[in-house]
Amino acid sequence: MKSSFVWLLLLTPLAFSQPAGNPPDLTGVWGIYRGGRGADPKLAAPPASPLALKPEYAKPYETRRAAEADAAKRGEQLANTSVRCVPYGVPTMMSIAVYPVEIIQTAKQVTIVGEAFSEVRRVYLDRPQEDPEDVAPGYYGRSVGHWDGDTLVVDTVGIKPTVSGYRGMPHSERMRITERFHLVASDVLHDQITIDDPVVLEKPVTYTVAYKRMPNTYEMVEFVCDNNREFVDEKGIVRLKVQDR
Amino acid sequence: MAPHSRFPILIGLAWFFAAFPLLAHHSFTMFDMTKQITLVGTVTDFQWTNPHAYIEIDVPDAQGAVKHWSIELGSPSIPQQSGWKFRSLKKGDKTTLVINPLKSGQMGGFLSKATLPDGRVVGNGPGREP
Numbered sequence: 386m387k388s389s390f391v392w393l394l395l396l397t398p399l400a401f402s403q404p405a406g407n408p409p410d411l412t413g414v415w416g417i418y419r420g421g422r423g424a425d426p427k428l429a430a431p432p433a434s435p436l437a438l439k440p441e442y443a444k445p446y447e448t449r450r451a452a453e454a455d456a457a458k459r460g461e462q463l464a465n466t467s468v469r470c471v472p473y474g475v476p477t478m479m480s481i482a483v484y485p486v487e488i489i490q491t492a493k494q495v496t497i498v499g500e501a502f503s504e505v506r507r508v509y510l511d512r513p514q515e516d517p518e519d520v521a522p523g524y525y526g527r528s529v530g531h532w533d534g535d536t537l538v539v540d541t542v543g544i545k546p547t548v549s550g551y552r553g554m555p556h557s558e559r560m561r562i563t564e565r566f567h568l569v570a571s572d573v574l575h576d577q578i579t580i581d582d583p584v585v586l587e588k589p590v591t592y593t594v595a596y597k598r599m600p601n602t603y604e605m606v607e608f609v610c611d612n613n614r615e616f617v618d619e620k621g622i623v624r625l626k627v628q629d630r
Numbered sequence: 631m632a633p634h635s636r637f638p639i640l641i642g643l644a645w646f647f648a649a650f651p652l653l654a655h656h657s658f659t660m661f662d663m664t665k666q667i668t669l670v671g672t673v674t675d676f677q678w679t680n681p682h683a684y685i686e687i688d689v690p691d692a693q694g695a696v697k698h699w700s701i702e703l704g705s706p707s708i709p710q711q712s713g714w715k716f717r718s719l720k721k722g723d724k725t726t727l728v729i730n731p732l733k734s735g736q737m738g739g740f741l742s743k744a745t746l747p748d749g750r751v752v753g754n755g756p757g758r759e760p
Contacts, residue, residue: 456659457657457659460659460660460662460733461659461660462656462657462659462660467654467655467656468655468656470655470681481654482654482708483708483711483755483756484654484707500707501654501705501707502654606705606706606707606710607680608654608680608681608705608707609680610680610681611679611680612677612679612680612681612682612684613655613681614682614684614700614702615655615656615681623656623659623660624660624734625660625700625702625732625736625738626700627699627700627732627736627737627738628686628698628700629698
């Protein structure tokens with residue numbers, strides 16, 4: 386009788402702090418898993434839904450994309466913020482070229498570090514989201530999350546409109562991003578990203594980034610832009626500074 | 631891989647990666663990815679920096695006149711995946727570089743592969759040789 390009471394006391398805090406079943410541990414370094422040749426199609430990211438911008442936003446967006454394509458045909462790249470070493474922010478930082486992201490998971494917080502530009506985002510699991518109008522617009526906004534079974538659901542608001550969006554799409558301060566992190570295999574993670582913006586989008590757009598777990602010996606590389614030799618000329622074209630001798 | 635066969639592969643990659651930035655910092659556009667040049671010379675500086683690493687190299691031409699080239703690599707994280715380290719090259723090292731030159735005609739380019747002083751041939755990250 387007495388010992389079972391002690392057991393009850395010991396187990397009670399556990400019962401309150403843990404939801405049904407333990408969530409999977411996503412802690413580790415995750416490399417971008419592009420799929421394609423040699424990849425398992427079952428584990429690759431499913432195709433994205435179409436990007437449906439409202440007409441007043443679609444036109445300038447298409448004009449910019451056409452200008453970029455024309456410049457590329459001339460062998461030139463139009464300036465964008467990353468050329469000035471301004472980081473990407475959410476959600477683009479989740480899928481930069483071949484740069485991994487590191488996930489550090491605790492009971493109260495999930496921290497995600499992107500290797501490119503050493504970007505950091507924090508997902509709070511122990512508090513509610515704020516009214517988006519009270520969140521200072523920034524590159525990472527404010528993210529809160531919860532476990533829906535074995536899926537980590539993350540809600541992000543407060544991304545500054547000047548932060549380039551998915552595929553360079555425009556967005557308003559009312560953009561809301563919902564991510565669902567889910568292991569599709571023991572070493573393959575999907576981040577399904579849904580962007581909703583009632584000002585800019587006809588309907589939400591959803592795309593998925595797939596990751597493969599990197600060897601646990603991998604150490605993240607720092608990325609501080611102290612030697613940026615690319616510059617933007619007077620015509621808005623990206624150039625490389627070479628050393629003259 | 632022969633130089634003339636590289637272009638279709640890069641087009642394929644660009645198509646495949648279209649939804650994501652292909653490089654962290656800028657595209658390949660300023661470099662002529664259809665053309666490769668081999669530079670044999672002496673390293674004057676090796677910069678293991680972000681957003682890119684650089685090899686500064688003096689290259690004597692056939693007449694013996696020295697031309698200076700600035701060669702860009704990925705950010706350190708990228709060439710590291712091809713076996714580079716921060717001290718893979720140093721001032722005074724003799725090296726052979728295969729590069730894609732700048733379209734502008736300036737003496738600069740993007741590294742494809744390098745022969746290090748220890749004889750190892752290393753690329754410039756995933757998909758960039760060897």
